[in-house]
Amino acid sequence: MSDLPLTTSANTAVAEPVTLVEQRYAERYDTEAHDVWSILYERRMRTLRDTGSEVFLNGMERIGLASDRVPELADVNRRLATRTGWAAIGVGGFLPAAQFFSCLAERRFPTTLSLRSRAQLDYLPEPDIFHDVFGHVPLHADPVFADFLQRFGALAAGAQTPEETTAMARLFWFTVEFGLIRERGRTRVYGSGLISSHGDAANALGSGCDRRPFSLDAVLNEPFEIDHLQNVLFELESFEQLFEAVDALWERRD
Numbered sequence: 001m002s003d004l005p006l007t008t009s010a011n012t013a014v015a016e017p018v019t020l021v022e023q024r025y026a027e028r029y030d031t032e033a034h035d036v037w038s039i040l041y042e043r044r045m046r047t048l049r050d051t052g053s054e055v056f057l058n059g060m061e062r063i064g065l066a067s068d069r070v071p072e073l074a075d076v077n078r079r080l081a082t083r084t085g086w087a088a089i090g091v092g093g094f095l096p097a098a099q100f101f102s103c104l105a106e107r108r109f110p111t112t113l114s115l116r117s118r119a120q121l122d123y124l125p126e127p128d129i130f131h132d133v134f135g136h137v138p139l140h141a142d143p144v145f146a147d148f149l150q151r152f153g154a155l156a157a158g159a160q161t162p163e164e165t166t167a168m169a170r171l172f173w174f175t176v177e178f179g180l181i182r183e184r185g186r187t188r189v190y191g192s193g194l195i196s197s198h199g200d201a202a203n204a205l206g207s208g209c210d211r212r213p214f215s216l217d218a219v220l221n222e223p224f225e226i227d228h229l230q231n232v233l234f235e236l237e238s239f240e241q242l243f244e245a246v247d248a249l250w251e252r253r254d
């Protein structure tokens with residue numbers, strides 16, 4: 001499950017403005033939706049208190065996600081505004097790559113508003129608000145990650161060739177979506193695909209996954225496929241490495 005627009009090649013055109021979708025909270029979410037949110041939240045937190053990055057866990061508290069109801073983006077954004085200036089914005093579905101990355105460059109995170117049904121608790125092929133807000137947004141409360149993601153967006157939005165676009169997709173995939181980090185001597189998950197999915201996280205921390213030290217060139221040379229569990233992932237020592245990786249890519253482009 002990824003927000004990454006994987007099928008678009010080079011972004012030579014200027015991004016069109018994004019069409020925002022209002023959350024219309026009371027209309028959109030019924031009791032069943034809040035129940036589904038609650039089940040997903042409790043199931044993931046039971047494990048993430050032990051296996052989730054401290055940056056994610058701290059971010060959860062800072063943005064005030066509740067266990068018993070779908071988050072209201074206006075509440076989340078009020079809390080983010082004073083910390084890092086990021087905002088989650090409602091969109092209707094996948095955005096073209098140029099739009100998606102341009103939003104990141106403006107500290108706006110395109111967010112799906114729908115929530116999976118009770119019948120789809122364990123797997124959903126597309127992002128939903130649980131993946132987008134529970135999985136992604138807590139990290140946006142962290143100043144280092146917040147700056148990295150903005151700078152990543154600016155770089156990716158300016159990709160001129162298919163090779164540059166592939167490089168940015170790989171960096172996004174192996175960090176924002178499926179990143180691991182070493183904290184207090186243990187491997188923790190921080191990528192949204194791992195935060196929001198029990199199966200993906202269990203695979204990432206289990207014996208079937210080759211966990212390699214993060215290096216920019218190793219990531220840029222590693223292809224990925226979106227439709228099965230990952231057998232190679234990369235582990236950071238600190239989030240500063242992400243910021244340095246983007247800086248290095250800016251220097252290579254100049």
Ligand SMILES: [Fe+2]
Nearest residue numbers: 001002003192
């Ligand atoms: Fe995602």
